[in-house]
Amino acid sequence: MSLPNHGANPKHLTKALGLTYEEDSIDFSVNTNPLGVTQAASLQIDQLQSAIQHYPEPYAETLSRALSEKLNVNDNEVIVGNGAAELIFHLAHLYQGKRVLIVEPTFSEYRDACHANHCYIDSLVLHEPWKLSITDLEGRLESFDLLFICSPNNPTGTSYSINEMKVIIECAKRNGTKVVIDEAFYDFQLSKQSILNQGVDLNDIIILRSMTKMYGIAGVRLGYLMADKVTISKIKQFQPPWSVNGLAQKIGLQILNDEPFVEMSTKYLAKERRRVKKELEQIGFCISDSVVNFYLLSEPAKQDLQPLLEFLIQHGVIPRHTYSFNGLDGAYIRLAVKKEEENNQLLDVLRMWREKC
Ligand SMILES: Cc1ncc(COP(=O)(O)O)c(C=O)c1O
Structure with missing residues (x-):
């Protein structure tokens, strides 16, 4: 086995x-919040019955709008998914057959999703202390359409500073490569450091976040992705309607501002x-x-x-x-x-x- x-x-x-x-x-081995589920995720029995009985919004429109307001992006620049994992697979589908570079060691689903979508995959493997050399990246990027980078990274727990990330994004832009920055563990940082709203154009990057980890709702599944509106509308074409279930949508709205x-x-x-x-x-x-x-x-x-x-x-x-x-x-x-x-x-x-x- x-x-x-x-x-x-x-x-x-x-x-x-x-x-x-x-x-x-x-x-x-589990990396969700050890303090358990936030109280804000609790549903009354009638809310629970209603979420079970009725079709939810097909594309979690209300939650998506609420997220866009909270995150200070346009509502056509966000998509909600059945966990960040679903969105990783949609991204790989969008880049089907294309060339993808993954900064490793990292979350294995980038590779699995790209593999399932017949991408050509290569990796830039970092060693302790897990710093990315721009010279190494520059030398590698030219032939890649997409770069996956996770910050804070699973499994090292280390993060890139905003300046390091900006240099990486600039380098990718020079080479015509789009950068996916997975911020699934964003909430766990004391600094709440993120590349979002740092003057980087959403045309150059795609940001992924998970809500399952911090709020302790891994079984409910909820994540979101921010990108330019063209990328979002293309991803929406692959996403089945009602992909984010009714319970997840209700809970998402309740926990969203549980600072x-x-x-x-x-x-x-x-x-x-x-x-x-x-x-x-x-x-x-x-x-x-x-x-x-x-x-x-x-x-x-x-x-x-x-x-x-x-x-x-x-x-x-x-x-x-x-x-x-x-x-x-x-x-x-x-x-x-x-x-x-x-x-x-x-x-x-x-x-x-x-x-x-
Ligand atoms: C880096 C990273 N991104 C995304 C995910 C998927 O998160 P979700 O539970 O929202 O699908 C995980 C899950 O462990 C992860 O470690």
Whole structure:
């Protein structure tokens, strides 16, 4: 059995490694908000019945308009999807058969979606500390139609500064390449750094965001994409009507302006991230400079962390393996920042490992 390609799949991972899954294990492979679902997502029983019974708006028009107002873009420059994942597949469809460059290690769906749409795919693989060299990019971009870049990036948790991003976009523009910037984890940054409304023309970029992670609604599915109006109208031609279900549309409208929950979660997670990083570095692990709710852990001079992966699982901690990330190849594990008690359990297990090895 092969290892799962995504996190949040603890039983599959455990079984694939030939281990026994313990029901009280903590899933550190999932990268949604550990504080759970925002209260703002609650629906009254009559709202629930109505959302279940009736057809929703075919293209989530009301939610899309509300998002455009909040984001300060025109309402024909936004499209809502059944999770950001759906929109990644529509993008790949739009660029069917074209040449796509992916900055890796990163989220595997860009490659999978482009592969399903017969694109020619190549990657620019970064190594620690995960910085993109413009010289390398310039040398590669000429022949590509589309560039995928994720910031803050899954799985490293690192982000590009606005200036770095502008240089990348300028470089792509010189080469006639459109840049997709996946900001799925935008909300988790204390700085709320984004390329949106930074003077970059939406004709040159496509911005993706997910609402599933911060608001804890992965099962409901909700994401959106911002681009120029021509790109949006082309994507709308591929999107089936009612793709965003009625529950998702209602919940989306309710959580849209739930800034207190976002602020509370971000502050809590930033504090925990700093604390856990400091403790792990003190016991000799290397931790990526993450700005979000997960990070990469590695051990100096170790190329394959499978023994650590198994040790963690045997001690009730499920990490995200990195064999499926181009450029990581099992030399790292990705861990979520969770609630304080859960992080303490992780720290205890990693201290036991350190005493052993
Ligand atoms: C970088 C990135 N983009 C997009 C997605 C898809 O998010 P959604 O749940 O909104 O489909 C994920 C999910 O893990 C992700 O990591």
